[in-house]
Amino acid sequence: MIYPPPDELLALGPIFVGGDTCSYFRDGRPARTAYAQPFRQISDAAYDKALNLGMRRSGELLYRPICPGCRKCQPFRVDTQRFQPSKSQRRVIRKCEGRFEIRMHNPRVDAEHIELFAKYQQMQHPGRGIEPSETSYRGFLGESAIPGTRELSWRDPQGKLCAVGIIDLLPSGLSTVYFFWDPDLRDLSLGTYSALAEIDLCRQWGRRYYYLGYLVPGAATMNYKASFDAGEVWDGTDWIPLPARGLEDPEVIALLAQAERKSMQADARRFPSPK
Amino acid sequence: MKSQKRSSSKEPAKKTPAPAANPELVIITGLSGSGKGTVLKALEDFGYYSVDNLPVDLIPKFAELSRESPKVRSAALVVDIREGDQALAKFPRIFKQVRKTIATRLVFLEADDDTIIRRFSETRRPHPLGRDLTVANSVQQERKELAEIRDLADFVINTSKLNVHQLRELIQEKFHGPRDESKLQIYVTSFGFRHGVPTDSDLVFDVRFLPNPNYIPEFKPLTGLQPKVAKYIRGYPQTVEFLKRISDLLVYLIPHYIAEGKSYLTISFGCTGGHHRSVMMAHEIKQHLARQGYRVKESHRDIEKAV
Known part of the structure; x- marks a missing residue:
């Protein structure tokens, strides 16, 4: 089903609702997703708007899961003005600081990147990740629907590519799209360090919010997000502050359940699902 | 010739x-x-x-x-x-x-x-x-x-x-007879730029600017011949506009080619992989020309190849 975009998302062009299986809970449960594939690059401001209505970006595609009866994937962001690193996060900073030279530039697609990506996919999603071809890499991370997409490339003092972060620079902040790193460096907690480094960039540049994508309670790979201080979760209308007390905390559970309910109501208006 | x-x-x-x-x-x-x-x-x-x-x-x-x-x-x-x-x-x-x-x-x-x-x-x-x-x-x-x-x-x-x-x-x-176009054989083909541009085409149209269904998981294993994929691509205004303009152009051009004595005309559409957009366009244009009474065949060069 393909239909005109809601008024708030006019810049995105037609919205397509398609079926798939859930990529967060990888147990084969059916998923429904609203996709937009803008004709040309949309402005950073239009993307900011979409992001603040719960959408995410993958390549030139913007999407929002709209599964009937489930909205566990809640957009999550950190207010970097309020953020304080936890004790364990400070330990990660101490461990990693000074090891890498991080440069920002437009996304690159070359053998070095694809090789590292393949290695990371193999470790993270053995046998079921994105196939590490030039085409799939380009479509996933090399291309973008917006002009604000940048790559942060991490190299060690010998110049070896150790990690790559793809970020979107937005008026309201910085959105992390993907981060992959050399599995040989798994002891360094680079995923956490990358988020902390990007929060630092937000502060340097005066971009207040750091968007981490979806917080998915119950999906193992997304749980680390709940440990961030000054977090906010999207309930379809507003960003709700979320105490950094982990996903077992009764108040956190209640807040997330309410956000899920309200999100489904808001999405039903914006992304009508086929009958 | x-x-x-x-x-x-x-x-x-x-x-x-x-x-x-x-x-x-x-x-x-x-x-x-x-x-x-x-x-x-x-x-x-x-x-x-x-x-x-x-x-x-x-x-x-x-x-x-x-x-x-x-x-x-x-x-x-x-x-x-x-x-x-x-x-x-x-x-x-x-x-x-x-x-x-x-x-x-x-x-x-x-x-x-x-x-x-x-x-x-x-x-x-x-x-x-x-x-x-x-x-x-x-x-x-x-x-x-x-x-x-x-x-x-x-x-x-x-x-x-x-x-x-x-x-x-x-x-x-x-x-x-001006309406007897039976002498011109038209081939409408699709291809993926990744596998190279065909050398035997008279007209090549790049349709990589159209929305790419390959990124939508449920469309990835399908081709532009499947109605739901075609429907997706056609759901974008630029597709409709492009189809109309290309159809008009061909309907204008072909009688001139016939008048020139051309016996074969190969029209190719190319997208990235040759599975979705180019296939859909070639199929649509083939149908359109067939409806105009031309002898036209359709082929899809890279439809079987891995992306």
């Missing part, structure tokens, strides 16, 4: 077309330098069995052959003055006789004196009668000699104001 050669990989190029329903003979004659060779060549391209400079005495034999042979059927021949006065004198009788046995049309070509003189000076070819005469005088004499044959003609065409292409077009309208 270039386009024939290039398309020959798809199927053997047919030199002789489907025979006409009824045997038919076209006799071309006229003034030297009036374009008889061009007309004969055009008829040959339109599928006529063509013979240049056939001796007048052989016309009945040739007519019989056309009548009997399933391979010949439609035939065209040039009779010209180089044969000499004797043959010329015989022609009216032979023509009337042949006409009783087979549908025969006599085309007489002529041009203004100035035009013929210019054509002879441009080609530096001597006028056939010009051994002792100036070109102007030769033309005058020939005009007089051929006057009787001119009176017998079904068509008298003055080619002074026509270039080669216009003359072909005129002949096509008279003998081929």
Whole structure:
């Protein structure tokens, strides 16, 4: 089903609702997703708007899961003005600081990147990740629907590519799209360090919010997000502050359940699902 | 012809077309330098069995052959003055006789004196009668000699104001029919730029600007031939606009290609992998051209290849 975009998302062009299986809970449960594939690059401001209505970006595609009866994937962001690193996060900073030279530039697609990506996919999603071809890499991370997409490339003092972060620079902040790193460096907690480094960039540049994508309670790979201080979760209308007390905390559970309910109501208006 | 050669990989190029329903003979004659060779060549391209400079005495034999042979059927021949006065004198009788046995049309070509003189000076070819005469005088004499044959003609065409292409077009309208596009075979193909641009295409359209269904997980394993994929691509205004513009362009262009005598036309659409967008476009355009009455085939070069 393909239909005109809601008024708030006019810049995105037609919205397509398609079926798939859930990529967060990888147990084969059916998923429904609203996709937009803008004709040309949309402005950073239009993307900011979409992001603040719960959408995410993958390549030139913007999407929002709209599964009937489930909205566990809640957009999550950190207010970097309020953020304080936890004790364990400070330990990660101490461990990693000074090891890498991080440069920002437009996304690159070359053998070095694809090789590292393949290695990371193999470790993270053995046998079921994105196939590490030039085409799939380009479509996933090399291309973008917006002009604000940048790559942060991490190299060690010998110049070896150790990690790559793809970020979107937005008026309201910085959105992390993907981060992959050399599995040989798994002891360094680079995923956490990358988020902390990007929060630092937000502060340097005066971009207040750091968007981490979806917080998915119950999906193992997304749980680390709940440990961030000054977090906010999207309930379809507003960003709700979320105490950094982990996903077992009764108040956190209640807040997330309410956000899920309200999100489904808001999405039903914006992304009508086929009958 | 270039386009024939290039398309020959798809199927053997047919030199002789489907025979006409009824045997038919076209006799071309006229003034030297009036374009008889061009007309004969055009008829040959339109599928006529063509013979240049056939001796007048052989016309009945040739007519019989056309009548009997399933391979010949439609035939065209040039009779010209180089044969000499004797043959010329015989022609009216032979023509009337042949006409009783087979549908025969006599085309007489002529041009203004100035035009013929210019054509002879441009080609530096001597006028056939010009051994002792100036070109102007030769033309005058020939005009007089051929006057009787001119009176017998079904068509008298003055080619002074026509270039080669216009003359072909005129002949096509008279003998081929403007709506009979059966001689042009159109191929509409799709390909992926990743696998290289096809070298045998006359027209290549890049459709990589259209929304790419490959990124939508449920479409990834499918192709542009599947209705839901086609529907997705067509759901974007730029697709609808592009389809319309390309259709309009082709509907405008193809009659011109036919008029030029083109026998094969290959139109290719390319996207990234050759699975979705190009396939959908090629299929849509094929349908559109088929609805217009053209002979059109569709193929998808890279549809089986891995992305």
